[in-house]
Each structure stands twice: as structure tokens, then as C-alpha cells.
Amino acid sequence: MTAQLSPAGPVPVRPGPVTGRRGRPRRPVWEEPPSPAGRLGKGGVLVLLVLAVLFPMWSVVVTSLASRETINDTGGMVVVPREFDPSAYVTIFSGGQVTQAVWTSTLVTVVGTALSLALTVLAAYGLSRPGSVGHRFLLFLFLLTFLIFPGLVPSYLVVTGLGLKDSLWSLVLPSAISVFNLVVIRAFFMNVPSELIDSARMDGAGEFRILARIVLPLSRAVVAVVGLFYAVGYWNAYFNAVLYIDDNDKFPIQRVLQSYILAGQSPHLSGGSVGIPGITAYPPTLAVKMAVVVVTVLPAVIIYPFVQRHFTKGVITGAVKG
Structure with a gap:
């Protein structure tokens, strides 16, 4: 706060808001809208995070549905699907x-x-x-x-x-x-x-x-x-x-x-052959393991959308409010 001289004495003058080049009030940095480069960077980071989550899930699902020949050709986890073979799921749910x-x-x-x-x-x-x-x-x-x-x-x-x-x-x-x-x-x-x-x-x-x-x-x-x-x-x-x-x-x-x-x-597993024409009689062990992984994750994936609308309100309950 500054003061100006007048016949009646010094008059306090409040400083005006700090303005930018175009005369608009300058806001704190965290209140400024993100720049195009900032938006592009945030979008890129989010895309990488989504891929880091979805890529392993995709590989697990594809491997659980892969045939023995596909798993042998890739030497392990399958990323690109070739043949559809549900024998692993049929086997684990056959008893x-x-x-x-x-x-x-x-x-x-x-x-x-x-x-x-x-x-x-x-x-x-x-x-x-x-x-x-x-x-x-x-x-x-x-x-x-x-x-x-x-x-x-x-x-x-x-x-x-x-x-x-x-x-x-x-x-x-x-x-x-x-x-x-x-x-x-x-x-x-x-x-x-x-x-x-x-x-x-x-x-x-x-x-x-x-x-x-x-x-x-x-x-x-x-x-x-x-x-x-x-x-x-x-x-x-x-x-x-x-x-x-x-x-x-x-x-x-x-x-x-x-x-x-x-x-x-x-x-x-109970039994060895799957009794369905056109698919592998004995599913590979890796496909069976990945099918078990899918079965363990699937219920949470199915239930979560029905509870998601309550999730935000329920999680912030009891938080410290300013």
C-alpha cells in the first residue's frame, strides 16, 4: 500500500491487481489454463498409463484363448491372436x-x-x-x-x-x-x-x-x-x-x-480331453493358468460398474473439509 500527498495529508492508495501483457489480471500459476504443450503432455501420460494397464490384461486374455501351436510359436505369452481355442476355459469348468x-x-x-x-x-x-x-x-x-x-x-x-x-x-x-x-x-x-x-x-x-x-x-x-x-x-x-x-x-x-x-x-483338472470338435483335446498349461487369472479378475470387473457411481461419494466421506 502506497500513499499520495494531498492538501489534507497523505492519502493511502491500494495497489491494483497485477496485470499481464493484455491488461488482464494475472492469476497464480496453478489457476492458469494449461498450455497446448501441457495438455498434450498430460494426454500422453494418461495414454501411457492406460496402455500399461490394458496391455498385460490383453496378453493374458489372448494367451488364455490361444492354441498350443500359437503358444509354441511365440515361446510364451501371446500378444497377437491367431487361432481361437476356448479349451482352457472348457477344461477348468468341466470339474x-x-x-x-x-x-x-x-x-x-x-x-x-x-x-x-x-x-x-x-x-x-x-x-x-x-x-x-x-x-x-x-x-x-x-x-x-x-x-x-x-x-x-x-x-x-x-x-x-x-x-x-x-x-x-x-x-x-x-x-x-x-x-x-x-x-x-x-x-x-x-x-x-x-x-x-x-x-x-x-x-x-x-x-x-x-x-x-x-x-x-x-x-x-x-x-x-x-x-x-x-x-x-x-x-x-x-x-x-x-x-x-x-x-x-x-x-x-x-x-x-x-x-x-x-x-x-x-x-x-478332472479329465484330459475336452470333447468339443475343432479345438485342442489337451489345452496347454500356460493357457490354463492364464484362464484361471481371467476367472479371478472377471468378477471384480463385472461388479465395479454397478458400484462406480457411489464410489466417489463413498470414498470422500469423512475427509477433512476446509
């Missing part, structure tokens, strides 16, 4: 370990997601009510697991001590509640207007009725996103199966995939 693993993973995912959502929603609603008994102490216990994790050996001793060894419940109960998801849902429940809950109580509604008729309908976005997190977590989990499952018939699909890809074991 055997892979088919059983798909059903096991589906059962664990459905039951685990339903149980985890129910427990998380109930716990989050109770912890979001300021007047609930012991909610501060219970919330402290939940948040304490962020800092102190029991460890692998104590967890294994607890699971085996409860008799869950070699049981499908060992794939569900140890990860039934995620504290992060609980905190996210609790933050959303705390933003529900208290006037709605108070008016429902005045009308004689109980806590379960308030949760089912008022809170949950207003929380569809966050519940859908958390449900997706739980479902993807159960479908992709394999470490609990490595620890607690010894029976091959109870292996989930990720455990089977881990044994195929990392351990180098051969797929245990």
Missing part, C-alpha cells in the same frame, strides 16, 4: 480343483461380505451415537488396532485354538471387521441430521428401526463402496488359506492361482 475353488471363493465372498457389512454397520452405528454406553472406550479399542497389530503367530494360535483350522470360517472370521471401513461408515453416520433420529424416537421407533428405515437409506453410497471393498478383499485373499487350509478341495481360487503361478504346480 476338478478350479471349479471347486471358484465355488468356494464365491461362497466365502458372499457370506463374508454379508457378515462383515452387518457387523461393521452395527458397530459403526453404535459408536456414532454419543449417548451409547462405553462408546468412547470401545472406539479406543478399535482404533488401537491401527497402532498395535497382534501379529501372525498369536492370530494363528487363536484361530487354531478355536477349532477353525481347515474350516472355511477361518477365511471369514479373522477379517470380519475392517477398522478403516468402520471409521468411514461411522463418520457418515455422524453426518446424518440428528433431528431425523430424534423425531423417529419421538414417534416410538427403536434403534434397529431407526437404523433400517432412516440411517441406512441415507447411507447407500458409503455402504455400497464398503461392501465392494469387503467383496474384493474376500475374493482376492489367499494368505489365510495358505495358513489355515490344508484340504485341496477347500482351496479358494486365489490359493489355486498362487500354487499354479508361484509354486509352479501343474493344474489338477
